[in-house]
Amino acid sequence: MTNDTSLFTPTQRRMLQVLSDGLPHTRLELAACLEDELAKPSAVKKHLYLMRKVLRAQGQEIVCEFDLKRPRYRHVILLPQALPSG
Numbered sequence: 001m002t003n004d005t006s007l008f009t010p011t012q013r014r015m016l017q018v019l020s021d022g023l024p025h026t027r028l029e030l031a032a033c034l035e036d037e038l039a040k041p042s043a044v045k046k047h048l049y050l051m052r053k054v055l056r057a058q059g060q061e062i063v064c065e066f067d068l069k070r071p072r073y074r075h076v077i078l079l080p081q082a083l084p085s086g
Contacts, residue, residue: 007054011035012047016075024065024072048073 005013014033018025030048031041052062059080065072 004058008051009047012051015044015047015051019062019073019075022075024067024074026070026072030073 005016008016011033015030018029018033027041027044030044031039034043034047036043048062055061055075056078059078061076061078063074063076065074
């Protein structure tokens, strides 16, 4: 979905590749993209935070949805804000 992937680290580009299908993914699925196989799944949060900052400027977002109380992450394109009429 994103046009300019040069703003992301190699790990973040791998995460975006996973998220590019538009389906929700678990933290464990995204953790598989980390270079360090011993990294905790919580390390994904830091990458998501940094990726969201870049994506928001491009009109995109990584949203968190809950399925049976488990977070899942989805890459979406945001709708443009309507200008107030009048």
